[in-house]
Amino acid sequence: MNKAKETPAARKERLRQEELKRNPAGSIHGGGLHDLIGDLGWKGTGILIIVIIVGIIIYLGFFN
Numbered sequence: 001m002n003k004a005k006e007t008p009a010a011r012k013e014r015l016r017q018e019e020l021k022r023n024p025a026g027s028i029h030g031g032g033l034h035d036l037i038g039d040l041g042w043k044g045t046g047i048l049i050i051v052i053i054v055g056i057i058i059y060l061g062f063f064n
Contacts, residue, residue: 013038 006014040048
């Protein structure tokens with residue numbers, strides 16, 4: 001895609017990928033939520049949220 005015509009989201013992703021290629025361990029924090037969500041997609045994100053909610057419910061059921 002022409003760099004002049006790319007969307008802001010595509011530009012952000014391209015810059016992020018270039019940074020990872022130059023410096024794979026560049027982030028002091030080791031990645032973040034945006035990396036996790038970006039890799040999972042919307043279905044994986046929904047499943048992750050459901051698993052977290054079910055885990056909280058089970059935890060509260062046993063330890064309350």
